[in-house]
Structure formats: C-alpha cells, structure tokens
Amino acid sequence: MKRPTLTLPKKPSPLAQATPPPPPPPPTAQTPNPPKQKSAKNKQMKEKEKRRLENIRLASEASARNREQFAKARPIINAYLSSKLIFQETVFIDDVECFRPLMIGIHKQVFNLFRADPELADCTNTVISRIINVFIIRHIKKPQYIAGMFKFDNRFDFDINPVEVISDEHKARAVEMMQNLNTQAAQTAQAHPQVV
16 A cells, blocks of 8 residues: 655745835935025134134244243253252262252252242243253152162251151162163163273
8 A cells, every 4th residue: 555645835935935125215305404504504613713723823822931931941940950069969878979869849849949039930830840840850860869869868958958767668669770770781781882
C-alpha cells in the first residue's frame, strides 16, 4: 500500500508581503518670510556685528594700556627689587652658595610698597602683581635659593630679618628640586659633552 502524500498550501514569503513605503508627501511651497521679519533679522545681525567690532576695539585699547603700564612699571619694580640685599646677597654655608629663603607672603609686602608709589599710581594692581610675581619666581628657581631652603632654618623678610621657621615639608621639597636640577644638569652634560 502506498502512503498518501500530504501537501500543504504554501505560505507567501514575508518579503513578498512587504508593502513599499508610502511615497514622501509632495514638497509644500514654503512661504517666504514677510519683509518685516527679514528687516528685523538684518537689523539684529547689524547690531550684533556692531557690538562685536566695539568689543574688539575695546580689547585692543585695553591691551595697549597694559603694554604701556608694563613698559613703565617693569624697570621701576625690577630695579628696586634687584637693589635689595635679600635678592642679591648670597651666603656660603658648608661651602654651598645660598640665597636667604623669602618669607611666605613677601609678595604682599612688596606689592603694598609699590601700590603706594606715586610713579605707579596709574598702573593696575594686576600689572604690578604680575611684575613682582615674575621677579620672585625667577629668584626662587635659582639653584642658590633652593640650596638656601635646606641650609637655612628660617625664612627672611624684605629687610633680611628672620621671621619664621622653614617647615620640614618645604625643606624636603627643596631637596627634591635640587636633585631634579642636578639630574637635568647631568643629562645636559651627557648630551653635549665639552671638548677640552
């Protein structure tokens, strides 16, 4: 006996059933901005550009004033600070040349001195402060100053009077900085040996 064959109706494939997406709606005609809106927009743009140009002009003037103030104040402040013994006199301790460590906050003491100077009356606080900062930072980065930080026990004021004890943390930082300077000097010497 032969077995009957069963045949099932075929299902249509899902791809055949997919309907195409509806066509995009026809573009609608955009209505142009009314003339009043365009003129208002143009007016806003002109005002914005006018403010931008005014800001550029003001910034340029401020920059020129700052340059003038720096040119006027820098020689006065640097000459005065360079003449003070605390910034020029070194002391030998254990055959090591050292500057005396500056008291914390000496910048304020020096700033107040120059703020009262009538020659610098038209200079801003920012200009005076920056010139003092640059001078002091150059001084404290000198190897003799760093050596003084771990050779001296006290910090000194503007008139070379001992005022406060140097903390162990600051002394340790000075030792670390001196080691970094020595390492850099050794690397430079290896990279550029001098011929004798």
